[in-house]
Amino acid sequence: xxxxxxxxxxxxxxxxxxxxxxxxxxxxxxxxxGSCLRYEKPESxxxxxxxxxxxxxxxxxxxxxxxxxxxxxxxxxxxxxxxNSLVKKRFGNMGYTHYDNFKPVVSxxxxxxxxxxPEDHPGRSxxxxxxxxxxxLLRTHTSAHEYYCFKNCETPGYFxxxxxxxxxxxxxxxxxxxxxxxxxxxxxxxxxxxxxxSKDLENLxxxxxIVEDTPKSxxxxxxxxxxxxxxxxxALVSRHLKRTIEILVNEVFHLGMIASKKNRNNKKIxxxxxxxxxxxxxxxxxxWEIEVFWNGEWLxxxxxGLVQQQVLINSGKNEDTIGWAxxxxxxxxxxxxxxxxxxxxxxxxxxxxxxxxxxxxVNYFKPYSKYPSSKKDISFFINSGKEKGxxxxxxxxxxxxxxxxxxxxxxxLIENVNxxxxxxxxxxxxxxxxxxxxxxxxxxxxxxxxxxxxEKIKQTLAERFDITLR
Ligand code: FA5
Ligand code: MG
Numbered sequence: 337x338x339x340x341x342x343x344x345x346x347x348x349x350x351x352x353x354x355x356x357x358x359x360x361x362x363x364x365x366x367x368x369x370g371s372c373l374r375y376e377k378p379e380s381x382x383x384x385x386x387x388x389x390x391x392x393x394x395x396x397x398x399x400x401x402x403x404x405x406x407x408x409x410x411x412x413x414x415x416x417x418x419x420n421s422l423v424k425k426r427f428g429n430m431g432y433t434h435y436d437n438f439k440p441v442v443s444x445x446x447x448x449x450x451x452x453x454p455e456d457h458p459g460r461s462x463x464x465x466x467x468x469x470x471x472x473l474l475r476t477h478t479s480a481h482e483y484y485c486f487k488n489c490e491t492p493g494y495f496x497x498x499x500x501x502x503x504x505x506x507x508x509x510x511x512x513x514x515x516x517x518x519x520x521x522x523x524x525x526x527x528x529x530x531x532x533x534s535k536d537l538e539n540l541x542x543x544x545x546i547v548e549d550t551p552k553s554x555x556x557x558x559x560x561x562x563x564x565x566x567x568x569x570x571a572l573v574s575r576h577l578k579r580t581i582e583i584l585v586n587e588v589f590h591l592g593m594i595a596s597k598k599n600r601n602n603k604k605i606x607x608x609x610x611x612x613x614x615x616x617x618x619x620x621x622x623x624w625e626i627e628v629f630w631n632g633e634w635l636x637x638x639x640x641g642l643v644q645q646q647v648l649i650n651s652g653k654n655e656d657t658i659g660w661a662x663x664x665x666x667x668x669x670x671x672x673x674x675x676x677x678x679x680x681x682x683x684x685x686x687x688x689x690x691x692x693x694x695x696x697x698v699n700y701f702k703p704y705s706k707y708p709s710s711k712k713d714i715s716f717f718i719n720s721g722k723e724k725g726x727x728x729x730x731x732x733x734x735x736x737x738x739x740x741x742x743x744x745x746x747x748x749l750i751e752n753v754n755x756x757x758x759x760x761x762x763x764x765x766x767x768x769x770x771x772x773x774x775x776x777x778x779x780x781x782x783x784x785x786x787x788x789x790x791e792k793i794k795q796t797l798a799e800r801f802d803i804t805l806r
Pocket of ligand 2: 639
């Protein structure tokens with residue numbers, strides 16, 4: 337394990353708040369961006385041997401810290417590691433450097449600023465991101481390493497695989513830690529650039545795949561090109577980008593199809609069907625997402641686009657550089673390919689899970705048991721904020737509750753949290769009701785145990801927020 341040693345701070349820091357009404361009002365504003373002075377915050381946090389002083393921005397709880405350093409993508413016998421190796425092998429001799437050892441702590445500059453995230457982008461807020469302090473955070477995407485890679489990579493392109501972290505909801509397809517793979521490729525925009533990219537395009541392997549796309553490579557109104565690139569350059573670079581991603585998804589989904597057909601004793605394999613849709617990312621233009629048709633549904637799995645010239649320049653590249661980048665989420669894809677019903681399972685240390693997967697092979701997961709679940713509700717009024725206030729002005733963000741739930745039930749005992757009721761009372765207060773589904777993947781939970789956790793969640797919520805339980 338790469339992490340982590342936490343020194344507990346004196347308890348004083350957070351006790352002050354409760355008995356002082358005036359203070360609570362100030363705090364509510366403070367909470368409005370998902371603060372975390374409320375934790376028993378350590379004075380410093382050590383990750384990968386480096387010590388970071390905490391401050392008002394710190395909101396990294398120990399439940400998340402303990403995920404850091406698991407490096408599931410480096411385990412050759414884990415579904416995430418298997419996916420990673422498959423892609424590495426596929427793109428082995430095609431001019432890419434593979435980075436999969438980047439540390440998860442990055443600067444705010446690398447994760448947001450250098451990529452041109454607007455100051456008010458929700459991704460920057462404390463309710464969405466785990467901050468170590470005002471300057472450092474757990475990367476929320478692998479694009480946080482574009483700066484380093486564009487500066488240092490010596491091949492025309494690179495791939496990055498890494499664990500990323502986001503404060504998010506709780507259900508079968510969301511987990512606060514997940515994995516992404518990033519890819520990028522650049523060319524020098526010289527007099528031979530058209531010829532060079534055309535040649536690179538010809539050298540890409542051909543595959544049997546059904547693609548829905550518009551013939552236009554950009555749209556002046558909805559998905560504009562950057563001025564410094566010619567129409568022809570945009571067409572060629574975006575063609576190269578899309579073909580590369582199609583090869584990637586085809587590789588992994590094809591194996592998934594074999595696994596699932598085997599599972600159903602059906603031998604016929606159809607070509608994969610994908611479609612391209614316009615998207616927006618601050619650091620690419622034009623931008624797209626690819627969706628894959630799987631089990632009757634379109635699945636969004638990868639964002640991409642032509643890298644903004646400014647990002648390349650910020651990263652020390654010559655202004656005559658053009659290129660593309662993409663970022664793909666691995667966990668949801670792995671869930672489909674390996675037939676894994678709950679995203680929590682990836683983090684399981686139970687042999688009944690881990691022993692089922694072997695290097696180089698995509699096979700279906702055999703559930704070892706489904707333990708009973710129990711549902712419990714939690715309802716409350718949010719006191720602070722006035723009628724007109726939106727949710728965050730009221731001093732509470734749903735992600736704050738999810739965080740408390742994860743913190744109290746340390747062991748991943750919760751399958752799902754659903755907001756089942758949300759209304760403004762005539763007194764102007766917002767009332768919310770959440771339904772929590774308790775279910776362990778490894779054992780049967782006792783009533784007593786569930787009740788205790790549930791009470792603790794309610795109590796912690798009431799202590800930390802200006803709310804009234806109903
Ligand atoms: C990004 O993270 C961009 N960095 C992608 C990118 C890279 C665009 C380079 C352009 C150039 P997005 O937030 O959409 O984009 O996430 C990318 C993928 O990660 C999603 O398509 C999804 O498959 C996966 N993903 C996002 N949030 C979660 C989550 N909470 N749990 C599991 N997978 C997730
Ligand atoms: Mg998205």
